[in-house]
Amino acid sequence: MVKTADAVIVGGGCVGTSALFHLAALGTTNTVLLEASSLGSGSTSKAAGGIRMQHDDVVNTRLALRSLQEFTRFEQLTGTPIDFKQVGYLFLLDNDHDFAAFTRAAAAQRELGIPTEILSIDAVREMVPQIYVEDVVGATFCPWEGFAAPEAVVQGYASAARRLGAEIRVGSLVVEILTDGAGVSGVRLEGETISTRSVVIAAGVGSADLARPLGFELPVHGEARTIFYSSQALGVPQSAPLVVDFSTGFYFHREGAGLVFAGRQSDPAELSEPATHRLPAIAEASIESSWWGYYEMSPDHNAMIGQAPVAGLHYATGFSGHGFMQSPAVGEYLAETVRGESTTLDLSSMTADRFVSGQHRTESFVI
Ligand SMILES: Cc1cc2nc3c(=O)[nH]c(=O)nc-3n(C[C@H](O)[C@H](O)[C@H](O)COP(=O)(O)OP(=O)(O)OC[C@H]3O[C@@H](n4cnc5c(N)ncnc54)[C@H](O)[C@@H]3O)c2cc1C
CATH class of the missing domain: 3.30.9.10 (D-Amino Acid Oxidase, subunit A, domain 2)
Known part of the structure; x- marks a missing residue:
């Protein structure tokens, strides 16, 4: 029997697990997160764990501020300590x-x-x-700034999401995102298909390869x-x-x-x-x-976050070295958009089509 999910998340880094957790916290628990390797094994586990408010693009500051509110009560929220050292x-x-x-x-x-x-x-x-x-x-x-343990954040989101009913599969490579006349229809793994009308691409540097076959460019490179x-x-x-x-x-x-x-x-x-x-x-x-x-x-050192021209396809990638510190707010935003709700933050300027329309928004405080 083909498994059906309300949403599938591709990628088990800080962004994907955050989206999974926020979906579950909002009540969407018939979800599956698919991670090709192990949780956090992409950029997330390599990060310095820096959490900073100092950006020159105010959208990044808003993302960081919203995320900080979650980092400071992360253990209370998920049950997992993240060793946040708020040293500035x-x-x-x-x-x-x-x-x-x-x-x-x-x-x-x-x-x-x-x-x-x-x-x-x-x-x-x-x-x-x-x-x-x-x-x-x-x-x-x-x-207010400092650094925390990225792997603990991933494990915290993942275990809290699991407790709420979400499913996580590691060693599960998504080979293809499937579509039909109505938009996204599922994902194809090696030897299995999962049927869904909502897919979130949170696959880090692997995101471009998932989007391209759908005629959609996510210009991210490692x-x-x-x-x-x-x-x-x-x-x-x-x-x-x-x-x-x-x-x-x-x-x-x-x-x-x-x-x-x-x-x-x-x-x-x-x-x-x-x-x-x-x-x-x-x-x-x-x-x-x-x-x-x-x-x-990404080409302007800012994240690409939004909904693709294919109905039901969401993405968040290209964080250009500041994705860990934004992952709580980005996960919340993805969960809200997947559920079709109004969003806590306005991230409409972060969509990838800014590279087509020429409306780059350059973040120059890249370390
Ligand atoms: C050295 C270094 C230091 C950094 N320091 C900081 C810092 O101090 N602060 C900060 O905010 N950020 C920092 N970053 C950036 C941060 O690590 C990233 O922005 C963030 O981890 C991105 O998270 P992600 O979940 O989007 O991607 P990732 O963590 O890369 O997760 C994507 C996951 O998707 C999986 N995947 C890919 N393709 C598929 C597929 N087809 N099917 C299934 N799964 C797939 C991968 O295996 C991977 O686990 C740093 C990065 C590096 C390398």
């Missing part, structure tokens, strides 16, 4: 152009009630004395990013914020007894220059481990 993000700006952009964005964030502040260089020194500040023009800090761990904290205080040297992309934060750090370079020898410039003591650090994954890049 400290952006270091080394030129007037960037400082002006962050200052403008901070004003917009404060209008939304977010307490982003401009810090003096002395305040930066006091927060993290190990930072080289001589060429820093300005800095911004928001205490950009490899690597994260490093050193067991040496180099004297960086336990309370230190996640520090971002914005112009180079080098960032670091305390992790347990040591430090996590990364940048735009995947080769540690190449990362060494911006890293030792901003955090000179890092020259002494040994790297104990590293891992890499894909930033799922």
Whole structure:
């Protein structure tokens, strides 16, 4: 007998599991999430887990703010702790152009009630004395930001959704999304078909391949990013914020007894220059481990979220390195649109057809 579901989610990362959970929480539980590998095995498990409010596109700030409300009560909501360390993000700006952009964005964030502040260089020194500040023009800090455990978020959403009645299948590759005259009609797995009128593509860098056969382009491509761990904290205080040297992309934060750090370079020898410039003591650090994954890049570094021209087909991908921090609000939005309800946030400007109409909305605070 062919299985029938009210909605099928393709992809078991933070976005797919969030959508599944929110559907279930709203009462849609005849659902199936299909994950080709294991839950969280895509970009999600590779993420630094950063949660920040500081964006230059106000839609991203709204998404982050709505998501923050869920991250801060995640355990209460799902029963799973996510180790959210709300230590703040400290952006270091080394030129007037960037400082002006962050200052403008901070004003917009404060209008939304977010307490982003401009810090003096002395305040930066006091927060993290190990930072080289001589060429820093300005800095911004928001205490609501921080980092959490992406895998815990996935497991939390998944187990809560299961408890509410949703089904999750791992090792289940979706080969094709099926359509008929009325729109989406199902999904084809290897050896099985599931019948449904609603499909959510939340397949990370795999999303484009699922959409293309339907004549619909989701322009997302993978950009490899690597994260490093050193067991040496180099004297960086336990309370230190996640520090971002914005112009180079080098960032670091305390992790347990040591430090996590990364940048735009995947080769540690190449990362060494911006890293030792901003955090000179890092020259002494040994790297104990590293891992890499894909930033799922879109042409304007903003997510693509919406409904495809095929009835019943929804998508969320192309988060360009900030999908974890947006996943609660995006999952909520997907659940609301699948159910045909009015949405908590207006994300109508995030649809993928902006690349056809030329209405790009560039997010430039990409780390
Ligand atoms: C090094 C690194 C650091 C990052 N740091 C941060 C950060 O600090 N903060 C932040 O917000 N974001 C960060 N990100 C980005 C973040 O990881 C992603 O934006 C987010 O995880 C995207 O989640 P997703 O659920 O859309 O995709 P994914 O986690 O990639 O999940 C998609 C899933 O779909 C599955 N899939 C694909 N095709 C199919 C198919 N045909 N059938 C079935 N399943 C399929 C895949 O196996 C995968 O598990 C980082 C990313 C990297 C690589």
